[in-house]
Amino acid sequence: MAKQEQQTNEPMIRIRGLTKSYQTGPINTQVLHGIDLDIDAGDFVAIVGSSGSGKSTLMNILGCLDKPTSGEYYFQGQKVAEMDTDELAKLRRSAFGFVFQQYNLLGGATALANAELPAGYTSMPSDERHARAEQLLTRLGLEERMHHKPSELSGGQQQRVSIARALMNGGEIILADEPTGALDSQSGKEVMALLQDLSKQGHTVILITHDHEVAAHADRVIELKDGHILSDTRNRDVRAHVAPAKGPGSGQPSPLMDAGRSVITALTALRQNIFRTALTLLGIVIGVAAVISMLAIGQGARQDVVDRISAMGSNLLTVFPGAPNQRGRWSVATLVPEDVDAINELPNILAAVPELTGNRTLRRSGFDKEAQVNATYHKFPLARQWDVEYGSFFTQEDEDLYATVAVIGKTVATQLFPDRDPLGEVMLINNVLFRVIGVMSERGASPWGQDQDDVVFVPYSTGSLRLFGQRFLRNVTVAVESSDPIMMQNANDEVHRLLLERHGVEDFQIRNMASIIETATETQNTMTLLLGVIAVISLVVGGIGVMNIMLVSVTERTREIGIRMAVGARAAQIRMQFLVEAVTVALLGGLIGVSLGLGITWVISTFGSSVVFAAGPVIMAFGCAFLTGLIFGYIPARKAAQLDPVQALASE
Incomplete structure (x- = not known):
């Protein structure tokens, strides 16, 4: 019984030894000095003092907007310092209602929307929320004014809206900071009458003012001076406390309800800044549309290339040893380097190179692997259109000097030199020491599944003498200057005539079909790389645009964030609101970009260009838009959620 009586007599608010200091560089300014104060339920308390006395700081601490530097604050017997940010938000949402001097209403919302704002962070359904606000x-x-925006209301009307907002979730304690400071005398009297009426209804009212005449309306006046309580006077006897009418509660909304309300809030905010939103959307729209249209056009172009190559052949001719239809041509020794030199003298020949190939063992500092070795000429990259990624290919001088230099494929570089740059390193090929001077660009698998990058190129003179021990060739690759069918046939005839004159008999074969699939694959890889670059550019450009606009939005709406925190929004709800805004921008841009990309592709197809429509590129582009909003919107959302409520409210 004694314990129950003690809990009943516990003051609603009890603070002991409360101090508050602000650090500005090396200067420490103490605003509150050891405040001791009890406030009972139903009290109408006026905290009065001149500017700089610490009264607003005290109100912010009492309303859980700010934290003391030291001392203890108990609310209904619970130590406030032990509450986390979500518990403090719940306390502001369910127990406190704030009435500010500057009203702190959302400028783009109606009086009705401002009044119901606190309930938007509870589990109250929207229809009940609207009914209570009305x-x-x-x-x-x-x-008659509930559908007007703050700019369309007088000061007294705006302050009434802020009082309605304070009462939305019950408003057990009304914290009024200079509620009449921005009002004319008549409006000030009306607001004070409302506060007195709320006190009579059982609400605990804490009034912050510098005006002693305003403070005289309260039952109890506490005067602060230089952070100390100068006096604590009761103007009227303590009345029997009448519990105020219960509010609608402050149950936690479900994640789905939070997300739905965040979407509505995001759309409202985006509509209020429609021009800026349009500019933000532009980067994503262009990127997504470019990806979709380029994929469709690129795949169509690739198909055209494949069809064209299949129809007219490649610009490569391959000469094999052995008579037509002869088996075992790899063992036939009919082609020699002098044949290659003669072919290079023919007109319309871009380059002709020998290829003497075979598998050999590679060794380097404990690493051991088998790879294909190709002894060829320095014109091999030109003939096969295969570039050196870094380093260089060997030269004519290397061939003349029988240099032991090698250019390796990507697979060899990765497997033989996994821990270092291969350029300048040495390796053994069949116990012959070679120095790596270049790494070829990646080719990938051939149409028949062979890894084309698992290869080593050496000068023909060196390879034939020291690795293969033979001069005759496995094949000769001839690149013709043009893939035009007539030019290809002329080149084929000229090579055939030349070799027939040199050999006297037809102990060779010429084929021009070997590189059809290879050329198509190369085209596909090139287009894929191009489209990948476009996708990355769209993601980066769109993401930077979203992040920039959201950072600007957070800066511009700092006070709004402070208002939302003051009425009980949790950090997660603030974070979700701004993250949903970013994702909404990205998704809207993605939808518009998809529509635009498909439209552009259709228009191009009407001009006779080949395009390929597929669901994959659309899904990929839209997914990129979503990830853009999610990734680049998180930083501004987190920044908004981490704002200090007091500093946010003080922002202009």
């Missing part, structure tokens, strides 16, 4: 505004004489 009831409160009607009770305060604003039934």
Whole structure:
């Protein structure tokens, strides 16, 4: 019984030894000095003092907007310092209602929307929320003005809206900071009458003012000076406390309800800044549309290339040893380097190179692997259109000097030199020491599944003498200057005539079909790389645009964030609101970009260009848009959620 009586007599608010200091560089300014204060339920307390006395700081601490430097604060017997940020938000949402001097209403929202704002962070359904807000505004004489925005209301009407907002979730404790400071005398009297009426209804009212005449309306006046309590006087006897009417509660909304409300808030905010939103969307729209259209056009172009190559052949001719239809041509020794030199003298020949190939063992510092070795000429990259990624290919001088230099494929570089740059390194090929001077660009698998990058190129003179021990060739690759069918046939005839004159008999074969699939694959890889670059550019450009606009939005809406925190929004709800805005921008841009990309592709197809429509590119582009909003929107959202409520409210 004694314990129950003690809990009953516990003051609603009890603070002991409360101090508050602000650090500005090396200067420490103490605003509150050891404040001791008890406030009972139902009290109408005026905290009065001149500017700089610490009264607003005290109110922010009492309302859980700020934290003391030291001392203890108990609310209904619970130590506030032990509450986490979500518990403090719940306390502001369910127990406190704030009435600010500057009203702190959302400029783009109606009086009705401002009044119901605190309930938006509870589990109250929207229809109940609207009904309660209308009831409160009607009770305060604003039934004809509830659909007007703050700019369309007088100061007294705006302050009434802020009072309705304070009562939305019950408003057990009303914290009024200079509520009449920005009002004319008549409006000030009306607001004070409302506060007195709320006190009579059982609400605990804490009034912050510098005006002693305003403070005289309260039952109890506490005067602060230089952070100390100068006096604590009761103007009237303590009345029996009448519990105020219960509010609608402050249950936690479900994640789905939070997300739905965040989407509505995001769309409202984006609509209020429609021009800026359009500019933000532009980067994503262009990127997504470019990806879709380029994929469709690129795949169509690739198909055209494949069809064209299949129809007219390649610009490569391959000469094999052995008579037509002869088996075992790899063992036939009919082609020699002098044949290659003669072919290079023919007109319309871009390059002709020998290829003497075979598998050999490679060794380097404990690493051992088998790879294909190709002894060829220095014109091999030109003939096969295969570039050196870094380093260089060997030269004519290397061939003349029988140099032991090698250019390796990507697979060899990765497997033989996994821990270092291969350029300048040495390796053994069949116990012959070679120095690596270049690494070929990646080719990937051939049409028949062979890894084309698992290869080593050496000068023909060196390879034939020291690795293969033979001069005759496995094949000769001839690149013709043009893939035009007539030019290809002329080149084929000229090579055939030349070799027939040199050999006297037809102990060779010429084929021009070997590189059809290879050329198509190369085209596909090139287009894939191009489209990949476009996708990356669209992601980066769109993401930077979204992040920049959201950072600007957070800066511009700092006070709004402070208002939302003051009425009980949790950090997660603030974070979700801004993250949903970023994702909404990205998704809207993605939808518009998809539509635009498909439209552009269709228009191009009407001009006779070949395009390929597929679901994959659309899904990929839209997914990129979503990830853009999610990734690049998180940083501004987190920044908004980490704002200090007091500093946010003080922002202009």
